[in-house]
Amino acid sequence: MKLTDYHSVYFIGIGGIGMSALARWFVHNGYQVSGYDRTPTKLTKVLEQEGMAIHYDDNVENIPADVMDNMEKSLVVYTPAIPASHQEFNYLKDKGYTIKKRSAILGMISEHFFTVAVAGTHGKTTTSSMVAHLLKSAGKDITMFLGGLATNYDSNFIANESDKAVAIVEADEFDRSFLTLSPDLAIVTSADADHLDIYGDKSHLEQSFKEFINKIKDSGKLYINDKIVNELVDHTAKAEINTYGMNRGQFLASNVTMENGFFQFDYNDKQTRIERLILGVPGFHNVENITAAIAIGLELGLSDDQIRHGVETYSGVKRRFEYQLRTEQIVYVDDYAHHPVEINAFLTSLKALYPDRKVTAIFQPHLFTRTRDFADGFAESLSLADEVILLDIYPAREEPIEGVTSELLFKDITSEAKELCSKEHLIECLKEKELEVVATIGAGDIDKLVEPVKELLNNRYHV
Template structure:
């Protein structure tokens, strides 16, 4: 990478792309990029000295990029539309253009790599690993798919070349196949990204290829829900540690004595490197206890003893938009979560119900992608029906064009919650100002629903004070 003093990002506002942009800038490269929408994340990049523009036009590419073809690396995300003018021009000119996943593969080559994969749970789990190591004072780096609250960033810079690197290993577009980890965690293998894979067996095949790339003598931590074919695909000599909440689910790694007190989940860890009692996790949810089990076991492999582990777990504060408490009063709560798969939504809402029994729960959900909505409409309806009130926004298209007959209506039709409707963002905000029918509000989704969060925070902070 040293031969490229200039690096240009197509889709720089993506959470994984922005982490790479920050890495290159921290290592002395001149970084710039394009994204279609200005967000708090792109504003943060600009504040850090990275030039970002928002109109797709060749003349907006910085002159230093246009004038230095041989010295420029272009990094792109698969979310960039095929008709992008800038992408077409850069290809035509012959720039060195690589996917984000390819760059991650290069940056982790020759380093001790901890890769966290899974159709859901990987961002939280990778941030947990990074936090535990960092809190204990160990030198480590991390490329994360979310803003870790403790770090205040999606990037943790290592101090030395020998430091382990924690990487979120994304299955979308088979991106994680550029990685060859020493330690891998697979949190889940549920059907997703069927627009890429076609069916779940093809997705499972990709996970099998990923774990087959674990380095000789490495370790795989495998969630009890993962497809059995994944464990069978590991290379000879790779240790497989299955984990779950109970000994029946994770005979090698499991939790004991789980209790929920306030916002904290208390539990003991039982694993290959011994038991650690008295762990207290401030990010609620049984799924997060599972995630922390895997992260803590990896931290133990890196040398963390029980006291350091206990202290680090207690200080973990989660990832932005993952079970994030936005407004909290004695009577009311507003939560925000990135969940965009039926199983994620179910886990999130069941945890909310467990924390606030008897409270009236309103959920505002924005479906993400037409293909995902088509493939999992019934699952979305079922998981959202856990709430008392469900309001759906229109589908966030991201990289996709509309599909005939695929709208939020196909989710709404099978929701059994007493109150349900499709609303605009303006209607959601208007209802929040005057409607007192709910005690707990949750905004859920992976599109641009997060633009509502600061406005809802202001409205509800004033109403509930």
């Protein structure tokens, strides 16, 4: 199939962060774009303003006429996160429409670009945005498909169709989606056990990452976190293998210090040394992520000065260590972390930045299966906080599992103070507490609580 064979593109799950980036690409290239999503959000409202017809009721009658009346010219794109019972999906499938997963379409689009793909169970969104910003701030032509909103551009999508454009894409391991890609350059940040509802165990997840590494073009290069190179790289890998890390690897960050809430470090490889880079976003893990991005930037011809400018002007991704308030009285940070390793990295960095202040972590578990599979890890990582407020599990695509509730984590959390709380009562709960550093953490709909929490803290501390 060729994308040029179609006139209309219909997205089932258009409000997903990865889906919406693809939808924007199709609009940019002149297609008629419409779609369904379960609930309206800030993002879907923006998509509607950009010309996309979106509805929020799973009803075949809501599918636009240009899709219903012209099957041959209509392409249907879906996310595997939709339920098997989805009425519109099943109707279009039964009628014989061309239906493709989001990942397959991303693979088809990226074939026409020199492509940098970033994979990893953690860090891929941030690292992708870092690569994109280093290149764009240096004047390079890029096309970006991101699984988050890059703060520098307030978007998950950047368009450029020139012959010299470099595509930066996230290589998502969920549902083995990244196996549709054949990048020229790739980064693998991490491969911790996750998505065990898909993979069953860590060994099958690692096998999928090995298959992704083997999808890199023979003339291409892999930049892999030095911590995991021995787990994922074997004799079958054809691409050139490079390692990176903090104080380890061929491309490394060293002399890492914190000053005035910012991380400073030296970048080193065999050819290049760039001293005292100042990273605009916090987190030890982000020092690792930017090191991989710098390696890509240098590979694609950026100068030391362009690297320095890009690193210092990078302002992050929405909901990735995102400061909502930062004063002498109160600090409030929001983060997307939803896996024990991510929470550990986030809270370790937060505690390092504010070692003498009480940290209150508000966490919403994401998925019943993930909560069940990593209960011990969640309890251990959350215990880094001085105080934990635990919300109910956000189900996303899953049905409840008997015996799997937030209590499964709560009982093993060892923080000085801990409390179970519903979303509806969170603000009332916070009113009773002495707060110094507050963090909202999770990948569900906890983001809807950010503004109410911020308002409470603004009013209390007169920010």
